[in-house]
Amino acid sequence: MLFKIAVYLSLDFINMTTLIINIKELLQIENLPKKMVSGAAMKILPTIKNAFLWIENGVIKDFGKMENLPLIIVENNIDATGKIVLPTWCDSHAHIVYAGNREQEFIDRIHGLSYEEIANKGGGILNSAIKLQQTSEEDLYQQSAKRLEEVMKLGTGAVEIKSGYGLTKDAELKMLRVIKKLNENYPITIKSTFLAAHALPTEFKNNKSGYLDMVIDEILPIVATENLAEYIDVFCETGYFSVADTDRILEAGAKYGLIPKIHVNQFNAIGGVQVGVKHKALSVDHLELMRDEDIEALKNTSTMPVALPSCSYFLSIPYTPARKIIDAGLPLALATDYNPGSTPSGNMNFVISTACIKMKMTPEEAINAATINGAYAMGLEETHGSICKGKKANFIITKEISSYGFMPYSFGNQHIDKVFIEGKEIY
Numbered sequence: 001m002l003f004k005i006a007v008y009l010s011l012d013f014i015n016m017t018t019l020i021i022n023i024k025e026l027l028q029i030e031n032l033p034k035k036m037v038s039g040a041a042m043k044i045l046p047t048i049k050n051a052f053l054w055i056e057n058g059v060i061k062d063f064g065k066m067e068n069l070p071l072i073i074v075e076n077n078i079d080a081t082g083k084i085v086l087p088t089w090c091d092s093h094a095h096i097v098y099a100g101n102r103e104q105e106f107i108d109r110i111h112g113l114s115y116e117e118i119a120n121k122g123g124g125i126l127n128s129a130i131k132l133q134q135t136s137e138e139d140l141y142q143q144s145a146k147r148l149e150e151v152m153k154l155g156t157g158a159v160e161i162k163s164g165y166g167l168t169k170d171a172e173l174k175m176l177r178v179i180k181k182l183n184e185n186y187p188i189t190i191k192s193t194f195l196a197a198h199a200l201p202t203e204f205k206n207n208k209s210g211y212l213d214m215v216i217d218e219i220l221p222i223v224a225t226e227n228l229a230e231y232i233d234v235f236c237e238t239g240y241f242s243v244a245d246t247d248r249i250l251e252a253g254a255k256y257g258l259i260p261k262i263h264v265n266q267f268n269a270i271g272g273v274q275v276g277v278k279h280k281a282l283s284v285d286h287l288e289l290m291r292d293e294d295i296e297a298l299k300n301t302s303t304m305p306v307a308l309p310s311c312s313y314f315l316s317i318p319y320t321p322a323r324k325i326i327d328a329g330l331p332l333a334l335a336t337d338y339n340p341g342s343t344p345s346g347n348m349n350f351v352i353s354t355a356c357i358k359m360k361m362t363p364e365e366a367i368n369a370a371t372i373n374g375a376y377a378m379g380l381e382e383t384h385g386s387i388c389k390g391k392k393a394n395f396i397i398t399k400e401i402s403s404y405g406f407m408p409y410s411f412g413n414q415h416i417d418k419v420f421i422e423g424k425e426i427y
């Protein structure tokens with residue numbers, strides 16, 4: 001047998017060299033790294049059947065067909081007969097740092113209130129902001145760490161996390177410090193986004209420009225000096241922040257080198273895509289409502305459209321028109337939007353199922369969208385999102401399943417056997 005050539009040393013050093021052998025199918029392999037996949041190319045998912053994957057010091061050293069397995073000495077040998085191996089999910093849009101939950105609003109919606117009506121009554125984002133303001137940094141860290149551990153076990157190996165439930169200087173900075181601490185303490189890669197323009201706090205109810213002045217003049221300089229965020233976000237939506245407000249915030253962020261990743265076209269299409277493109281946004285997210293001119297605006301740009309199907313599912317709002325976007329030749333990424341109000345779930349496996357079931361994406365498109373395109377949408381395409389020599393050893397080993405299409409098909413079921421992040425198994 002081929003794997004006889006692998007010599008077992010000691011299990012104490014499992015992070016040094018790990019060899020996965022007899023992989024039924026190894027997905028999303030790359031010889032020449034690419035930035036993203038767009039349009040018709042999203043239907044192509046490069047794979048190797050009967051493969052090996054060789055990990056050294058947290059990085060992918062090599063991969064290939066079992067018949068080409070080189071003679072190597074390994075500390076940890078895993079037989080993946082009948083199992084599929086793929087890169088971990090790249091969740092480019094999440095709000096994992098929050099306090100408490102909004103279960104009562106969930107019940108209110110069951111009884112007929114809309115998300116908008118709840119927000120207009122002072123619920124919604126403002127409800128989460130009050131809870132977060134009253135929560136200590138340590139407690140907020142503990143609550144958020146629990147969610148982070150949960151998503152890692154569900155196969156997520158990189159995640160973007162936003163502020164935006166603070167809405168005061170102290171509380172926004174508290175959120176960003178928690179994000180920073182999570183990034184320091186966990187192996188998962190975390191990208192941080194400053195989203196103070198998420199909702200207008202009650203004390204600024206009739207003074208939106210006063211709130212924006214405070215965000216720009218008082219919070220943003222500290223965010224930049226303390227290096228607390230790489231990206232800047234705005235909820236560009238009727239009743240929240242206008243296109244002009246968004247323009248102002250993005251311009252202010254650019255002075256500090258913050259790159260835009262913005263919430264647009266969730267309930268209304270008001271020109272958010274265009275303002276994002278104008279400011280060279282890395283991504284424009286939500287896009288439940290897409291006019292032809294919004295699709296046109298994204299062509300020949302470097303801005304990644306991002307869909308959040310779990311949000312559409314939970315709020316019963318339209319799904320992002322993935323077919324229209326991809327068939328126009330554009331790329332598309334998929335993310336969770338994990339947050340207490342519109343998506344209390346961080347399960348990327350559910351996201352890819354829902355994308356196939358409700359948005360008519362093929363399994364290949366959904367996997368591309370949730371790996372390499374998700375990596376691009378948080379500036380991580382050089383290190384994450386594919387099985388490529390030199391990239392981080394972030395991968396999922398499934399249970400024994402018939403094919404990779406079984407993952408989105410058999411929705412809501414658990415298909416993951418093991419998750420590795422930077423070469424270490426996550427328990």
Ligand code: NIG
Nearest residue numbers: 124125235337339340341342
């Ligand atoms: O992405 N749409 C804006 N922000 C979040 C939800 C905020 C909330 O309801 O707490 C979202 O869906």
Ligand code: FE
Nearest residue numbers: 093095263337
């Ligand atoms: Fe969001």
